[in-house]
Amino acid sequence: GGAIEVVARNVPAGIGAPIYAKLDTDLAAAMMSINAVKGVEIGEGMAAARLSGTDNADEIFMGPNGPEYSSNHAGGILGGISTGQDVVVRFAVKPTSSILTPRASIRLDGSATEVVTKGRHDPCVGIRAVPVGEAMMACVILDHILLHRGQVGGAVGETRGKIG
Numbered sequence: 001g002g003a004i005e006v007v008a009r010n011v012p013a014g015i016g017a018p019i020y021a022k023l024d025t026d027l028a029a030a031m032m033s034i035n036a037v038k039g040v041e042i043g044e045g046m047a048a049a050r051l052s053g054t055d056n057a058d059e060i061f062m063g064p065n066g067p068e069y070s071s072n073h074a075g076g077i078l079g080g081i082s083t084g085q086d087v088v089v090r091f092a093v094k095p096t097s098s099i100l101t102p103r104a105s106i107r108l109d110g111s112a113t114e115v116v117t118k119g120r121h122d123p124c125v126g127i128r129a130v131p132v133g134e135a136m137m138a139c140v141i142l143d144h145i146l147l148h149r150g151q152v153g154g155a156v157g158e159t160r161g162k163i164g
Contacts, residue, residue, distance in 0.1 A: 002092070003092050003093075004093070004126060004129055004130055006088075006089050006133045011086070012082065013067075013082055014082060015081065015141070021080075021144070022077075023082055023087075023141075025080065027087070027137065030139065030140045031089060031091040041090045042089050043075025044074075045090060051073070056073045057071075058070065058083070059071070072088065087137070087141070093124075098117045100116075103115045
């Protein structure tokens with residue numbers, strides 16, 4: 001198995017929605033749709049459950065060039081809407097089950113059998129999942145930029161960003 005982190009930089013603040021078209025909801029769904037993915041985290045993810053509210057809060061203050069945050073525990077998304085910070089998503093892929101070691105299984109009639117996989121198989125799908133996760137994040141963010149443009153008009157952000 002493996003864990004992959006994908007980061008999108010220069011995501012414009014304000015894309016997403018507080019209820020139905022939440023940016024984090026769509027990112028999680030996109031990552032979960034990748035084969036072998038069994039878990040998704042945004043920002044601190046599951047580790048946030050071990051933090052207090054004061055430790056997890058991404059405080060905002062006015063900096064010399066506009067709003068700034070003291071941290072990015074939320075992974076660049078608060079209340080379903082992008083903050084302008086890096087959007088950080090991690091996902092876990094399960095280990096490859098088609099291994100050379102014989103594994104127990106059953107036949108259609110319920111009787112026991114053994115499955116023996118032959119041939120060459122990837123020892124870890126996590127390596128191949130990296131560009132797929134990057135592409136999924138890019139698609140979701142671009143969808144949300146276009147949705148935002150369609151709802152409020154005008155252009156928000158650039159459509160030439162770097163995800164990696």
